[in-house]
Amino acid sequence: MAMKPLGRHILAEIYGCDFDVLNDVKMVEEVMINAALEAGAEIREYVFHRFSPQGVSGVVVISESHLTIHTWPELGYAAVDVFTCGDKVNPWDACNYLSNHFNAKYVKAEEQVRGIFPEVPEEQKAAVNQ
Secondary structure, three states, X not given: OOOOOOEEEEEEEEEOOOHHHHOOHHHHHHHHHHHXXXXXXXXXXXXXXXXXXXXXXXXXXXXXXXXXXXXXXXXXXXXXXXXXXXXXXXHHHHHHHHHHHOOOOEEEEEEEEEOOOOOOOHHHHHHHOO
């Protein structure tokens, strides 16, 4: 019996973004929160931090998992993870929203399915539990 994956995890490399957007902690926070909402997620908590001399990191915790970001404004680059569980939220909607609102010139993104449990032989299960 094939089991449905628990989640979808998108790793996005977002290039050619505006320095002023990627270096503004309030703007990055607002875009990340709105990306989660755009994807249909339920926001639980969020925290963002601006580094000196530049850069922003942050996380939006959603009921369905999380969105994270780290920016290098001087390079016009943002590294983004969007991990969602269940069928209600489409992580690609969040990624597309982010790239549009960061005015990206190029995006490289790939999806990894998470939580696919392999058939583990009983003897291997026993070895893990020792």
